[in-house]
Amino acid sequence: MSLRIALLGLLTVSGPASGYDLTKLFESSINNAWQARHSQIYPELNKMAADGLITVEEEGPRGRKTYAITDEGAHELRTWLIEKGPTRSYRSEGVLRAFLLPTLEPHEAAALLRAEAASYGVRLAELEAIRAAKSSWKEPGFGHYALDLGIRQTRLMQDWAEETAAEIEGSTRS
Amino acid sequence: MSLRIALLGLLTVSGPASGYDLTKLFESSINNAWQARHSQIYPELNKMAADGLITVEEEGPRGRKTYAITDEGAHELRTWLIEKGPTRSYRSEGVLRAFLLPTLEPHEAAALLRAEAASYGVRLAELEAIRAAKSSWKEPGFGHYALDLGIRQTRLMQDWAEETAAEIEGSTRS
DNA sequence: GGCTACATGTAAGTAGTTACATGATTGA
């Protein structure tokens, strides 16, 4: 279901696009919150067309099919966002590791956290570079709000990992 | 794979336990980072036993099977945590909604964010109650680090939703 | 002519969800 909604969202902001286009858009944006490959996207688009949420607007070279969102599709997206209250389908290997931390020796746990903090630091720099590149835009475009949220979350993970590592190291001093 | 690791972690901290026990432990802890029902857990435990990661230590009434982690299982868990670098398998409907925000009218987006903020507020209170109830413990037990992380993340989501709603409302004032 | 990017698909397998199914023990 979420994939369907994500694709409707992409079609809304990008205008008519092919499965190929949508796959690339997906990779550079929504991929940070939800994952799907072209092998899942193409069949889903066919099902969505069969369900009347999108239509093949144009057939181009190389078998290219350009899809456009229908009124029914736009309605589906809007309903999902507004009527279906705040669901929290959420899965994170990072948080799973936090649960498993006590299964390691303190020095191992601290080392793991330091490595994680470093990795979040790299990620944070990447995200901030993206924001800097987009700051010339005035309009808050697609991904603007999500990028802000992603930066906050990454910074939080980095801080948490660093502070928790320090805490563990502090309580182990001999 | 993650489910397997999660179950090995639970067995490590809880000691020998049945599928039923593990399902309940899972629900009250790791469920916040990863989801699985008993219908997935029972078959997985059987596969893990076949692979030598756990053993049936004891058979009790009502067909109860008590599993214990083996040395091989403990090794598998440790290796996964330490050698497999910081992976970020991550999926969040909350962040997906952030991406889709620009597909709504500003007043609708702001209302959605206010509703989300309220929902995160409720969640935050629940998590803080859990922390308060556990504060009498001195040892940082299972879930201690993950709970701290969860509280930070929930607060972040609440703040982000509130601030973003205010920002949208501010830029729409006539 | 050959490389790269465009473009769409299917097949096989794993992971996860929902629903169905069954039965035993405990305590009121």
Added chain:
DNA sequence: TCAATCATGTAACTACTTACATGTAGCC
């Protein structure tokens, strides 16, 4: 005896991943 809880499982389906498969158009 009845209800709740303990306890384990399977079946059918949906979602997702990895790998395979094929062919076209544009550019140098």
